[in-house]
Amino acid sequence: MAEDKVTITDKKTGKTVEAPVVHGTMGPAGIDIRNLQKELGYFTYDPAFMATASCKSAITYIDGDAGILLYRGYPIEQLAKHSSYLEVCYLLLYGELPTPKEMEEFQSIIIDHTMVHEGLRRFYSGFRHDAHPMAIMVGVVGALSAFYHDSTDITDPRHREISAHRLIAKMPSIAADSYKYSIGQPFVYPRNDLGFVENFMRMMFAVPTNEFKAHPKSVKALELILILHADHEQNASTSTVRLASSSGANPFASVAAGIASLWGPAHGGANEAVIRMLEEIKDPKEIAKFIKRAKDKHDPFRLMGFGHRIYKSHDPRAVIIRQMCYDLLKELDTEDAPLFETALELEKVALADDYFIERQLYPNVDYYSGIILKAIGIPLNMFTVIFTMARTVGWIAQWMEMMEDEEQRIGRPRQIYTGHPRRNHPSEK
Secondary structure (H helix, E strand, O other): OOOOEEEEEOOOOOOEEEEEEEOOOOOOOEEOOOOHHHHHOOOOOOHHHOOOOOOOOOOEEEEOOOOEEEEOOEEHHHHHHHOOHHHHHHHHHHOOOOOHHHHHHHHHHHHHOOOOOHHHHHHHHHOOOOOOHHHHHHHHHHHHHHHOHHHOOOOOHHHHHHHHHHHHHHHHHHHHHHHHHHHOOOOOOOOOOOOHHHHHHHHHHOEOOEOOOOOHHHHHHHHHHHHHOOOOOOOHHHHHHHHHHOOOOOHHHHHHHHHHHHOOOOOOOHHHHHHHHHHHHOOHHHHHHHHHHHHOOOOOOOOOOEOOOOOOOOOHHHHHHHHHHHHHHHHOOOOOHHHHHHHHHHHHHHHOOHHHHHOOOOEOHHHHHHHHHHHOOOOHHHHHHHHHHHHHHHHHHHHHHHHOOOOOOOOOOOOOOOOOOOOOOOOOO
16 A cells, blocks of 8 residues: 655645655544655744644543543543552553552552652752742752662663652652641651552641541542543643653653643643632622623633633543542532532533533533542642642653654754844944
């Protein structure tokens, strides 16, 4: 069978170039335009890379129109129902679900790496007492390469694997320490007899004078959030990790770059914005007024946590997490009950309103995850940190895949220059 090609013709000069069509397992094909500039003298112009594939990847597949999300071919609905977060981590890293023996070995490795170097913990004292936990995360994760430089040879597959294990295992400890430092409480060491999520919650909430035991429903809800956020194809932060690592940067530095990208409110801060919106609405009786404002194109107010840039029919993650949100709110006795009442009423009103139905503005995963995190006691400034903890495995899996891709080169996007043409300095005659 002849190779599929697309002929691109410059009508001005009459020159043509044949561009191969690149097919994936699923989804739309791409056009390989690498020879376009050489043959015709043109670059492509694609702001925000919305129509450009920067790589080939076998990790995650999204069909936004159909509301499909697959990790290594497995539907997210099945993984959320049957797998733990660490099983999903193994799947994303190695491409297959683990056997019982492989899972036991993987869990043992992760447990062995949960503690962080004591010198790294002293690093926290360099931050202001009121530093945002995400600011601390960027600095501390970047500093990992100064403490674990024995696994930063990116040409060595074993070094890459050790770095991956360390990042997955230490991220909950670093996240919890970031929170503890920001509120002036002592760090809590991890315990090897606890599960991944339960261990993190203990490090977050325990103090030396009072041991903490997480509510089983809260542990299950947080684990579900981690699974649903583990990877999401070539989003801003994942693309940042790939671009940073394309220069040969070590994985700790590359993941720190990803954390910085995730910190942006348009990316990782959406679930925090949901809670702030609900706090602004305050009373379910005020919902009609805010719905009216959301419809007014002259009013800057927007319903946060509704709609999605990629998913056009529904967010499959939101469908999964919605019931967990309901179950958790029924079971937990919380002082934030009025806020959750507002959230559920807003969801009901928006889903029945033709304006939102026609524009496919349905509650997305950020809407429900924000409510869940608030319900289990996670403070607002830690919401994006939880996202960071979940997405670490996706970043490092994408990084490992990139390291084995022979087609990858250092990232170097081009531009359309719109500045001054060449001109002389005033001192030149």
